[in-house]
Amino acid sequence: MSEHVRVRFAPSPTGYLHVGGARTALFNWLYARKTGGKFILRIEDTDVERSTQEAVDGLLRDMKWLGLTWDEGPEVGGPHGPYFQSQRLEIYHRYARQLVEKGAAYPCFCSEEELEAKRMKAEEEHRSVHYDGTCRRLSKEEVDRRIAAGEPHVIRVKVPEKDYILDDLVRGKVEWKAETLGDFIILRSSGMPVYNFCVVADDADMQISHVVRAEEHLTNTHRQLILYEALGIKPPVFAHASLILGEDKTKLSKRHGATSVGQYAEDGFLREAMINFLALLGWNEGTDREIYSVEELKERFSLERISKSPGVFDHAKLTWMNGQHLRALPVDQLLPMVEPLLKKAMPEETRLQNPEILRKLVELIQIKMNVLNDAVDVARSFLQAGEPENEEAAAMVATEKSQKLFAALADEFSRCEWVRDGYNAAIKAAGKIAEAKGKDLFMPIRVKITGTCHGPDLVGILDVLGRDETLKRLK
Ligand code: GLU
Numbered sequence: 001m002s003e004h005v006r007v008r009f010a011p012s013p014t015g016y017l018h019v020g021g022a023r024t025a026l027f028n029w030l031y032a033r034k035t036g037g038k039f040i041l042r043i044e045d046t047d048v049e050r051s052t053q054e055a056v057d058g059l060l061r062d063m064k065w066l067g068l069t070w071d072e073g074p075e076v077g078g079p080h081g082p083y084f085q086s087q088r089l090e091i092y093h094r095y096a097r098q099l100v101e102k103g104a105a106y107p108c109f110c111s112e113e114e115l116e117a118k119r120m121k122a123e124e125e126h127r128s129v130h131y132d133g134t135c136r137r138l139s140k141e142e143v144d145r146r147i148a149a150g151e152p153h154v155i156r157v158k159v160p161e162k163d164y165i166l167d168d169l170v171r172g173k174v175e176w177k178a179e180t181l182g183d184f185i186i187l188r189s190s191g192m193p194v195y196n197f198c199v200v201a202d203d204a205d206m207q208i209s210h211v212v213r214a215e216e217h218l219t220n221t222h223r224q225l226i227l228y229e230a231l232g233i234k235p236p237v238f239a240h241a242s243l244i245l246g247e248d249k250t251k252l253s254k255r256h257g258a259t260s261v262g263q264y265a266e267d268g269f270l271r272e273a274m275i276n277f278l279a280l281l282g283w284n285e286g287t288d289r290e291i292y293s294v295e296e297l298k299e300r301f302s303l304e305r306i307s308k309s310p311g312v313f314d315h316a317k318l319t320w321m322n323g324q325h326l327r328a329l330p331v332d333q334l335l336p337m338v339e340p341l342l343k344k345a346m347p348e349e350t351r352l353q354n355p356e357i358l359r360k361l362v363e364l365i366q367i368k369m370n371v372l373n374d375a376v377d378v379a380r381s382f383l384q385a386g387e388p389e390n391e392e393a394a395a396m397v398a399t400e401k402s403q404k405l406f407a408a409l410a411d412e413f414s415r416c417e418w419v420r421d422g423y424n425a426a427i428k429a430a431g432k433i434a435e436a437k438g439k440d441l442f443m444p445i446r447v448k449i450t451g452t453c454h455g456p457d458l459v460g461i462l463d464v465l466g467r468d469e470t471l472k473r474l475k
Contacts, residue, residue, distance in 0.1 A: 018259050200231070214240065276292050331366065401436060406444075
């Protein structure tokens with residue numbers, strides 16, 4: 001069965017890739033990768049007024065950044081293309097013709113004015129305001145004659161008088177009553193197909209096996225089930241994931257902070273952390289585990305464990321998770337990500353030009369970082385040290401004992417071998433001379449050399465600064 005899994009992400013290119021959309025894409029991608037199925041990217045751009053090329057470019061860029069590679073879709077093509085709805089009009093017309101030919105849909109010539117009048121009358125008489133089916137009853141001869149005469153018409157699907165039940169993988173049984181819909185339009189008089197019809201025609205044509213999407217599309221599923229039935233095609237399996245909420249439990253919006261994937265990329269978040277975070281925003285294995293690699297998610301993900309309750313987008317948790325992933329990266333991987341940031345922020349810093357020092361620096365600051373952009377602040381805190389950061393720090397270096405310590409240390413440092421064992425021994429010796437131990441020993445030295453009471457490992461800092469710079473700062 002697994003080779004038949006075909007899932008899709010079908011964004012409308014009317015804005016940036018939202019974290020909610022990215023989660024939908026991720027669930028589909030994980031399911032395809034887990035089952036060895038295919039992941040298809042389809043651009044739903046029939047709303048020409050709101051769709052832009054810029055949005056398409058941004059979507060593809062952000063999908064690539066996340067590593068959500070697609071097997072069929074824009075740029076890569078595939079056997080069921082084109083993958084832009086705006087280029088598939090012929091396909092929609094073909095499906096509409098099929099429906100008319102088999103009597104499951106019909107042309108409707110009722111004008112807007114007639115329909116409006118009928119709606120008003122129905123409302124007055126407290127009847128259902130659905131389309132009354134006038135053109136359902138036209139003879140074939142009349143239909144042919146009016147079409148030949150060029151009368152404008154839409155195509156409507158015949159909605160059967162029956163309830164529809166969806167067995168959703170996440171939400172369970174969802175039921176729609178027969179009387180809630182009239183014969184609805186699938187093709188407008190302009191020849192433009194309506195949204196739900198495009199989705200069904202495409203999902204059918206692209207042989208989609210599972211539709212995994214957000215809860216907001218659940219109501220569309222009623223019409224879509226009717227269309228599958230009309231076409232005589234078995235509908236895919238549906239799984240509607242819950243909404244994503246902000247921390248105040250209202251629908252996630254810009255008010256809650258960044259909601260675009262691109263913004264997180266720019267703010268120095270890692271792809272691995274973003275994927276981990278989004279995966280757990282509405283899916284879990286039934287354990288408390290929070291940190292997963294992408295590979296582990298690919299193995300463990302299942303549609304059945306998508307959660308029914310809404311996920312809460314917790315920024316602090318995302319930052320924490322990013323720190324976990326970032327600190328677990330091999331230095332070789334982190335270095336090329338951090339190097340351009342550092343060089344851009346401190347172009348005058350010649351130490352950054354030395355590959356050996358740069359590597360030591362990255363090793364040193366890694367444990368203090370949560371996001372990539374933290375690298376600059378952490379590195380700057382000791383590379384470009386200034387005066388003590390506050391009164392407490394200033395007082396610490398001003399004591400007689402500290403002065404004695406710095407003098408002794410400068411002496412020891414100027415003679416010792418400039419390796420870790422060497423300066424550790426020098427610090428110890430200077431401590432003896434100045435009678436300073438523990439915190440009294442290390443804190444003043446740290447403040448004297450870096451200006452702050454915090455920061456990475458002192459010995460590591462000495463590695464990066466080198467002997468000359470250290471001595472200059474001590475004196
Ligand atoms: N184009 C729709 C959207 O961007 C998705 C439709 C679907 O997944 O069925 O929300």
